[in-house]
Amino acid sequence: MDLLKILQLTLGLLSVPDHTDQSPVPSGNGQRCEEILPNIYISCKMRNLSSIPADIPSFIEILDFSFNHLEYLDDNVFPHLPHLFSLDLTRCHIRFIGSNSFEKMKNLTTLILTGNPIEQYESEAFSSLQRLQRLVVVDTNLSSLENLPLIPLTHLQELNAGTNNIEFFQIPPYVFNFTNFRLLDLHCNKIAFIAVSDTIALRETPNKNLTLILSRNQISHIEPGAFQGIHLKELHLRTAFVLSGAIKSCLKAMAGLTVDKLIIGNYRGANKIQTSEVDFLDGLCLFEFQEIYLLLKESTARGGDIFQCLTNASKISVVSSHLKQVKVPQFRRLKELQLKKNDFSYIPAAELSYQSTIETLKITDNKPQTYFYKPFIEMTALKYLEISRSHLSIQECCSKQFSYLPQLKYLNLSFNSELRLEGTAFTGLEQLETLDLQHTKVTQIGVLSSLSNLRNLKYLDICYTNTDFFVEHALSGLISLKVLRVSGNVFRGNTSTYLFRVLQNLEELDISNCGLGHLHPSTFTGLDKLKHLTVTNNKIREVEFLTHPSLGALKTIHIGTNNIITIPQHTLDRLPKNLTALDLSQNPIECTCAYAGFIKWTIENKAKLTDQNRILCQGPVDSRNTKVTEFDVNYCRHMSTIIITLTLGVVLLIFFLTLFVYKYQFYIRYACILLRGYRSTKMGECAYDAFVIYSSRDELWVMDELVENLENGVPPLQLCLHVRDFEVGKSITSNIIDEGILNSRKAIVVISQYFIESAWCKFEFEMAQSWLFLEGNLGIIVIILEDVEDDKMNRVLGLHKYVKNNTYLKWKKNPLSSMRFWTRLRKAVMSGKNTA
Missing domain, CATH: 3.80.10.10 (Ribonuclease Inhibitor)
Structure with a gap:
């Protein structure tokens, strides 16, 4: 398993085989180890262990045992780990590595021994590691590569021996016979001298893919011819020379070197080399290289004339070199030029013009305010142009500056000061596909169709450009646009509703942080x-x-x-x-x-x-x-059930209450009246001799017979009739109680078929009964006007029982019976007694 597989496992992109339980591995001594990736990766880092736990599963593939205590390694230290491919023994205080120490892990491909004060390797120490690809012996007190028993490591690809005490560039010749060997890292050692004899094996190897890192050494002298005929993939020389004079002489001594990628200069924080020599980089003229990265950080008298020996390069990067101006020769095959973190006061467009091979140009992170005085001319191959983070200010942008770049497809002017666009701002750039103006104040985009000629533009970033979109056609003409980023700007009125309709090929839109409260x-x-x-x-x-x-x-x-x-x-x-x-x-x-x-x-x-x-x-x-x-959505389900149940219960309760009130409305009214309290009839004289309870449909009999015989008789009796004596504007219930029952000594009940069917008659009779029960002074006189069946009589609460238990009068039309009827009725009303 390689490093890519480790990353995939870490991200969960590969499945992990199931072997046993995934509990922390007991260490037996010190703290317990931790299973990072189940069945794959175990970490015993900083567990204060002095031995490898014997119960570590044999199927694990990665073991981190760093920052523990293992002074001596031999063939009894490690358990049988046939699947292990990565072992980290960083800072385990190892002093001795004996023969066959790694016999039980023959599939190991990565071994890290960083930070161990190793005093001795036995000759057979690595004899079992024939599949090892990466060996890290950084900071192990190593004084020479010849002290490492590397012969068995025929599959070795990387050897990192940085931060040691190596003084001589003496590499065992057999190392370069390793077929896949590609990295030798000797950074931060004490190499001061490189002789021709030190590089014989390097010169004779057919391997053209080797990366050699000599950064942070103290090289003061290189014997001329030491690098003659050597071909390297990469050579790192950052802060590799002890003095500025050594840079000049050593670079010249490296004549005849061919390298694909050369990195030379200082690290951040390293002491800047002060030199007044104008030719301290002239040794580069004796090199052959494809790419060069100059991170000089020096103050040089040469200034911008640093390209003299770089004319054959295909890629140049000049970083933090304090350039204020440049003198550019005619490059023969330069494809990419990067000028980063310099001190230009203006964009060196004139100096770079007529370079017909450059395809990518980056002028970035310039320190002072930068202006654009002259255009780029005849850079016919330029496709990618970036002038960002340079405090750039252009007053009339952007046709004059870039119109002579017919092949330009990518233009990045982001993170600058201000661009004042003219009418059709990008005339001549019809092939442009990407335009990045983010975080640069740009005028006119929201007011005019400044981009209308960019019909091939696919990517536009105008985020945080201080743009106010006033007009709906501000983006017209961008018929090929696929990605639009306009975050951090403002849309006036309903401009946003119509602005994007012309972008029918748009695939990605970013309108974040625009203060939008609503999108139609x-x-x-x-x-x-x-x-x-x-x-x-x-x-x-x-x-x-x-x-x-x-x-x-x-x-x-x-x-x-x-x-x-x-x-x-x-x-x-x-x-x-x-x-x-x-x-x-x-x-x-x-x-x-x-x-x-x-x-x-x-x-x-x-x-x-x-x-x-x-x-x-x-x-x-x-x-x-x-x-x-x-x-917890289930809580809402329970609450909904409870609410529905309660609601249904309340509705049913209201329904039954309504039904009850409707059915017993008169009794409820009467109960309310009783609760208000009424005076007893004993407390005063009654206005009426009798309150007549009858159906309105029997009113003819009542008026013609009852009223005529009682009120016009001798002595006359005063009757209370609802049709005549109830107070206008007062509720019927109150009238029945106040005028009828409470203000009358007797109650005459006229029973007929109509009486049985009348709700008010039922109510009046029942009220009369209840008052008789409460007060005991209201007599009830029943007149049967016509025969009524018993089952119908039962419809009126207490009527049938009252008639059955009390004497009543029955109306008959013949004269004899009629005379007797009136005599008995008058007597009953006057006496207040029920008599037959």
């Missing part, structure tokens, strides 16, 4: 190819726009850091079907049962949600900062 769905009309949408850091509350038919191709949606409380179910149901990633992080989501549908959706679609740890509830208080996907 028609904003995305015609964007049928849009796959990625970012609207984070705005003030959006509703996401109805995501359901627009034109957004059917969306795969990723970023709407984090807005004001979204919830998403309605009808919107969730209409989200794009191709959606694979949705960012809802840092929204004030309300985790209440009212929004249970949305929360349930987030749980069911958890695989689509990105940055789930920041999708948190912000309300109510008891749920604040809880993950939305961990909210």
